[in-house]
Amino acid sequence: MQGKWIKILIVLGFFGIVLIAYVDNVIEINRLYKDNLKLKNQLQDIKERRTKILKRINDLESPERIFDYAQRNLGMKLPDKPAKKL
Secondary structure: HHHHHHHHHHHHHHHHHHHHHHHHHHHHHHHHHHHHHHHHHHHHHHHHHHHHHHHHHHHHOOOHHHHHHHHHHHOOOOOOOOOOOO
């Protein structure tokens, strides 16, 4: 009779360990899912900022903007005749 109870306790202990491992796994998967979602949102934000920065760079590098700035703020003007080749 006592051997039967030991077997039952061993089986219950085994299933208890399996249940604890399963619950821990579910908790870890949920944490990883949240972390993954957070990282995806951060990546999207970074991509949007990168796009804005590249547009700003293109705007700042445009020849029209540079010519306009040079004429208004530096008093420069385009030559009447093209430069001579040496």
